[in-house]
Amino acid sequence: xxxxxxxxxxxxxxxxxxxxxxxxxxxxxxxxxxxxxxxxxxxxxxxxxxxxxxxxxxxxxxxxxxxxxxxxxxxxxxxxxxxxxxxxxxxxxxxxxxxxxxxxxxxxxxxxxxxxxxxxxxxxxxxxxxxxxxxxxxxxxxxxxxxxxxxxxxxxxxxxxxxxxxxxxxxxxxxxxxxxxxxxxxxxxxxxxxxxxxxxxxxxxxxxxxxxxxxxxxxxxxxxxxxxxxxxxxxxxxxxxxxxxxxxxxxxxxxxxxxxxxxxxxxxxxxxxxxxxxxxxxxxxxxxxxxxxxxxxxxxxxxxxxxxxxxxxxxxxxxxxxxxxxxxxxxxxxxxxxxxxx
Amino acid sequence: xxxxxxxxxxxxxxxxxxxxxxxxxxxxxxxxxxxxxxxxxxxxxxxxxxxxxxxxxxxxxxxxxxxxxxxxxxxxxxxxxxxxxxxxxxxxxxxxxxxxxxxxxxxxxxxxxxxxxxxxxxxxxxxxxxxxxxxxxxxxxxxxxxxxxxxxxxxxxxxxxxxxxxxxxxxxxxxxxxxxxxxxxxxxxxxxxxxxxxxxxxxxxxxxxxxxxxxxxxxxxxxxxxxxxxxxxxxxxxxxxxxxxxxxxxxxxxxxxxxxxxxxxxxxxxxxxxxxxxxxxxxxxxxxxxxxxxxxxxxxxxxxxxxxxxxxxxxxxxxxxxxxxxxxxxxxxxxxxxxxxxxxxxxxxxxxxxxxxxxxxxxxx
Numbered sequence: 001x002x003x004x005x006x007x008x009x010x011x012x013x014x015x016x017x018x019x020x021x022x023x024x025x026x027x028x029x030x031x032x033x034x035x036x037x038x039x040x041x042x043x044x045x046x047x048x049x050x051x052x053x054x055x056x057x058x059x060x061x062x063x064x065x066x067x068x069x070x071x072x073x074x075x076x077x078x079x080x081x082x083x084x085x086x087x088x089x090x091x092x093x094x095x096x097x098x099x100x101x102x103x104x105x106x107x108x109x110x111x112x113x114x115x116x117x118x119x120x121x122x123x124x125x126x127x128x129x130x131x132x133x134x135x136x137x138x139x140x141x142x143x144x145x146x147x148x149x150x151x152x153x154x155x156x157x158x159x160x161x162x163x164x165x166x167x168x169x170x171x172x173x174x175x176x177x178x179x180x181x182x183x184x185x186x187x188x189x190x191x192x193x194x195x196x197x198x199x200x201x202x203x204x205x206x207x208x209x210x211x212x213x214x215x216x217x218x219x220x221x222x223x224x225x226x227x228x229x230x231x232x233x234x235x236x237x238x239x240x241x242x243x244x245x246x247x248x249x250x251x252x253x254x255x256x257x258x259x260x261x262x263x264x265x266x267x268x269x270x271x272x273x274x275x276x277x278x279x280x281x282x283x284x285x286x287x288x289x290x291x292x293x294x295x296x297x298x299x300x301x302x303x304x305x306x307x308x309x310x311x312x313x314x315x316x317x318x319x320x321x322x323x324x325x326x327x328x329x330x331x332x333x334x335x336x337x338x339x340x341x342x
Numbered sequence: 343x344x345x346x347x348x349x350x351x352x353x354x355x356x357x358x359x360x361x362x363x364x365x366x367x368x369x370x371x372x373x374x375x376x377x378x379x380x381x382x383x384x385x386x387x388x389x390x391x392x393x394x395x396x397x398x399x400x401x402x403x404x405x406x407x408x409x410x411x412x413x414x415x416x417x418x419x420x421x422x423x424x425x426x427x428x429x430x431x432x433x434x435x436x437x438x439x440x441x442x443x444x445x446x447x448x449x450x451x452x453x454x455x456x457x458x459x460x461x462x463x464x465x466x467x468x469x470x471x472x473x474x475x476x477x478x479x480x481x482x483x484x485x486x487x488x489x490x491x492x493x494x495x496x497x498x499x500x501x502x503x504x505x506x507x508x509x510x511x512x513x514x515x516x517x518x519x520x521x522x523x524x525x526x527x528x529x530x531x532x533x534x535x536x537x538x539x540x541x542x543x544x545x546x547x548x549x550x551x552x553x554x555x556x557x558x559x560x561x562x563x564x565x566x567x568x569x570x571x572x573x574x575x576x577x578x579x580x581x582x583x584x585x586x587x588x589x590x591x592x593x594x595x596x597x598x599x600x601x602x603x604x605x606x607x608x609x610x611x612x613x614x615x616x617x618x619x620x621x622x623x624x625x626x627x628x629x630x631x632x633x634x635x636x637x638x639x640x641x642x643x644x645x646x647x648x649x650x651x652x653x654x655x656x657x658x659x660x661x662x663x664x665x666x667x668x669x670x671x672x673x674x675x676x677x678x679x680x681x682x683x684x685x686x687x688x689x690x691x692x693x694x695x696x697x698x699x700x701x702x703x704x705x706x707x
Contacts, residue, residue, distance in 0.1 A: 047661065055433065057428070058429070059437055059498075060434075086495050087495070087651035088651050089649060098561065099560030100560075101571070188670075212666045212670075213670055215414070
């Protein structure tokens with residue numbers, strides 16, 4: 001098919017008509033059937049945010065969200081390489097998912113009520129808990145966001161960030177002057193040059209700015225207040241619950257693996273584990289994969305080929321200078337908690 | 343008085359004009375000009391005094407991101423380009439297969455140069471283009487001759503810019519001629535259709551057209567049926583360019599004296615014969631400058647595809663500059679990329695001037 005297509009469209013542009021396959025014997029999910037017929041998972045990714053979804057200098061996709069898509073491919077095909085990425089902008093992302101251009105949207109997308117309901121999306125897993133915060137210079141001697149009365153604050157327009165900022169200050173009856181600058185780089189430059197007293201964006205972004213963009217990270221403080229909730233997670237189309245299940249449990253399997261201490265390096269040594277939790281996770285017992293219409297060794301494949309949640313976090317996010325924080329497992333005081341895999 | 347010939351138009355032999363005279367004539371001919379020269383000169387010198395130490399003496403030409411970090415603020419980080427050139431040129435194309443887009447880009451440049459030589463303007467040109475495009479298609483898609491298949495979402499960098507611009511220009515041009523002829527047609531249906539198309543497309547910015555193609559259009563299709571994102575963007579660009587070009591061509595058609603049309607009719611030529619042999623050759627020759635203007639604009643406009651997430655050469659450079667270790671080198675990145683755009687656009691402009699001179703030689707006989 002591909003050979004034929006490339007010959008027909010030798011003029012360099014292809015028409016790919018992804019016709020949803022008939023629901024045959026298999027999975028009971030039109031999306032999974034289409035994915036199997038196509039031979040790869042089509043994943044909507046960011047393309048610009050380091051640590052979450054971006055190609056590296058060799059043109060290979062890297063990031064937490066990207067690795068999540070690889071894990072999905074490992075669950076469906078047993079092969080983490082059977083995934084392709086479509087770069088999506090913030091405006092395009094929901095249409096691309098709704099129209100079937102991508103199977104899953106893993107693009108730092110905040111789970112909100114309106115997106116979950118009126119946009120016809122289905123969220124279920126949260127693979128990164130973020131929230132909006134402030135960065136200030138240590139020399140300003142500010143300890144709390146409440147002390148920012150009368151401050152000039154740099155912010156990027158057109159996002160919930162700008163609205164959250166106004167909401168927070170109105171609720172706390174503090175005055176501030178917003179300096180709205182479109183590009184991230186110029187915002188950072190304005191903050192460093194002293195044009196604004198503080199810069200606000202998601203805490204993960206602040207941490208990476210502090211690590212990568214400031215001449216001396218110790219001169220800058222991220223204030224303790226987190227003024228908004230930004231739970232980021234993968235989304236799928238509403239109406240295909242089976243596929244939504246697979247997406248959800250792929251994330252949970254990676255959490256469970258971390259909790260049980262199963263990593264990509266040691267997963268094979270657990271093959272004969274007597275721990276019933278590990279046996280169920282790795283598909284030795286329970287037949288859990290079959291319940292979702294995929295291979296019983298789905299979680300084994302995810303862990304072996306991609307890793308558990310802690311591993312992909314350390315590989316992608318930690319180098320940016322972002323601490324694990326609330327994204328630790330619940331057993332370590334974080335928010336990452338998965339329902340039992342049984 | 344009457345017997346003395348006017349001498350004001352005669353200029354001394356070139357060898358007698360000295361640099362000082364040139365300066366006096368061109369830069370210091372009046373108080374106003376002298377003041378202007380001094381002000382502009384001051385601005386230029388100040389800019390260079392700022393740029394040269396930063397861009398040349400203190401710049402980091404090779405090395406790692408750490409060396410750039412050390413020179414931050416005092417010197418430019420040109421080392422960004424040696425470290426990231428492969429990503430800028432080929433973006434997410436599989437790393438081991440980069441020779442394929444490289445060869446495709448070279449093929450594009452060969453096609454441009456080959457077509458620029460007037461001796462090649464014959465039937466052979468069609469075959470060369472067909473062969474060249476087939477080669478580019480095979481290189482980019484793969485899937486035959488043992489090349490691995492590469493989907494369009496992995497295409498990017500310079501070759502994507504060249505694809506969008508070349509197909510944009512090559513396909514918009516014939517479409518524009520048809521639209522321009524249709525707009526001047528006496529058939530009401532054809533005329534209305536062409537006017538509506540041109541005015542609709544010309545009435546909105548390219549960004550809206552691209553947005554329409556990439557965000558709205560998929561919603562009109564039955565669920566599960568999708569067209570390639572690159573193809574949608576390409577069609578959007580072709581439509582947009584053709585609407586503008588059509589108006590340029592119409593300008594040429596209207597500037598042609600009516601006698602030419604009547605003469606063609608008098609010879610008993612059919613409509614298409616008259617257009618092909620009499621009208622279009624003259625009309626198009628007249629509008630070479632505005633046509634090239636549109637081409638150059640289109641070439642630069644292809645960078646707008648970044649808003650729909652395609653990694654053209656500008657977006658690839660910006661993505662490379664978003665890597666944590668290479669952050670904060672915006673000026674260098676934009677400078678380098680604008681230099682590349684300048685080379686392409688300046689070549690186009692120079693070439694068009696030459697073509698214009700050759701085509702209008704009959705006027706200077």
